Amino acid sequence: MNPSNIRVDEATRRLHERLMHVSRLAAVGEMASGVAHELNQPLAAVANYAQACERLLGLPNPDIEEVRDALRQITAQAVRAGDIISRLRGLTRARESLEQLTDVNSLILELSDLIDSDARLHESTCRFELASGLAPLNVDRAQIQQVVFALVRNALEALNGQPAGQREVVVKTSRAPDGDILIEVCDNGPGISAEIAQRLFDPFCTTKPAGTGLGLASSRTIARAHGGTLEHRAAPPRGACFVLRLPPPSRR
Numbered sequence: 001m002n003p004s005n006i007r008v009d010e011a012t013r014r015l016h017e018r019l020m021h022v023s024r025l026a027a028v029g030e031m032a033s034g035v036a037h038e039l040n041q042p043l044a045a046v047a048n049y050a051q052a053c054e055r056l057l058g059l060p061n062p063d064i065e066e067v068r069d070a071l072r073q074i075t076a077q078a079v080r081a082g083d084i085i086s087r088l089r090g091l092t093r094a095r096e097s098l099e100q101l102t103d104v105n106s107l108i109l110e111l112s113d114l115i116d117s118d119a120r121l122h123e124s125t126c127r128f129e130l131a132s133g134l135a136p137l138n139v140d141r142a143q144i145q146q147v148v149f150a151l152v153r154n155a156l157e158a159l160n161g162q163p164a165g166q167r168e169v170v171v172k173t174s175r176a177p178d179g180d181i182l183i184e185v186c187d188n189g190p191g192i193s194a195e196i197a198q199r200l201f202d203p204f205c206t207t208k209p210a211g212t213g214l215g216l217a218s219s220r221t222i223a224r225a226h227g228g229t230l231e232h233r234a235a236p237p238r239g240a241c242f243v244l245r246l247p248p249p250s251r252r
């Protein structure tokens, strides 16, 4: 390689670095304004309820029940703000990852009691279709469990509007032809609403009044950190299906 080529390479590398830096800054800026917006709601609610308490307590005969209600709202909103913050931490993956060789089915079975009781609360059933003979994967068990649980939770929440007795979630494992392991969570709910289909995995994208919109975003971050993917597909005749694809240790 002649010296001028080396100079060009060096310049390209610096430009690339600068661009990466700028795009990281843009992402951080976007993130910060999103966080500010999300946290503003619960904080404004806390301030309003606190003012209401003060006003109520200033009345000659304060209604203690009303004050108690307002205090409960303050607690709920503070918990919500805390939830947003802790999920954001998950999004940036600040904590060390603890990867170990793991049987994917056992990781799911460990969650099954929790999932079953959550399903009962939502008057739904959850079926497990776990393939046998799957090769072990090198993953952070807790993180993958967090993803599976977030997907099941979404499925159960989507089933809320459906007639009781027909609400079903299926958690399935299988081996793709290329050797990747697939974990699928499918439901027979209404499916993804068209207006958010393109933004599904964006932080803060939610259709739920008390949703954080961080479940799918942080789940995808975890999938990618494992060299995998998290995608959505429709589940004919109706419902949604989320597919977590994880590569075997030999391809990471």
Ligand SMILES: Nc1ncnc2c1ncn2[C@@H]1O[C@H](COP(=O)(O)OP(=O)(O)O)[C@@H](O)[C@H]1O
Pocket: 150, 154, 155, 158, 187, 189, 190, 191, 192, 193, 196, 200, 205, 206, 207, 208, 210, 211, 212, 213, 214, 215, 216, 217, 239, 240, 241
């Ligand atoms: N199984 C599903 N069926 C229908 N819609 C879903 C499903 N899973 C996710 N969604 C949609 O994706 C949005 C984002 O999900 P998520 O990131 O987990 O945030 P949240 O659950 O807090 O709203 C949900 O608000 C919902 O509109």
Ligand SMILES: [Mg+2]
Pocket: 150, 153, 154, 215, 216
């Ligand atoms: Mg969710």
